[in-house]
Amino acid sequence: MSQPWSYRDGVNSDTSLSLIGFDVEATDGKIGSVDEESNAVGDSYLVVDTGFWIFGKKVVLPASTVTEVDPQNKKVFLARTKEEIKNAPEFDEATYTDPGYREQVGDYYGRDPNLP
Incomplete structure (x- = not known):
């Protein structure tokens, strides 16, 4: 996944x-x-409000994590587990558009989830 910030x-x-x-x-x-x-x-990218699942936390998901968009049912499907998303770099309202943070997130989601 060489382009984490582009849709498949x-x-x-x-x-x-x-x-x-x-x-x-x-x-x-x-x-x-x-x-x-x-x-x-x-x-x-998408910024997702996780609601009560991670106590109101938000997460940034690069477009490459999206596998399908279902406009009829208003759903977006991802190629990642809840645990992978929960362990992603912490969202910060003030810095989530900064290049350094974006690089961290891109690196996190860009690596093969089957590797350690």
Whole structure:
């Protein structure tokens, strides 16, 4: 996964569709809903509000983690487990758009989840 901030081929090709408010499903269940999104080329991501699941925490998910968007049911499906998302770099409202933080998140999600 060399481009963590780009959608996979065939996923979310309709960038005019807002995903805000869509439910977000990890491979093992719902993790929250989309609070914010960016569809900038090479810099696409979702900010997901996890609600009570991680005590109101938000997480940044690079576009490459999305495997499917279901506009009819308003759901976004991810290629990551709840545990992987929970262990991602901490979200900080003040710094989540900074290059250093984005590099951390990109590195975290860009590595093969099957490797240690």
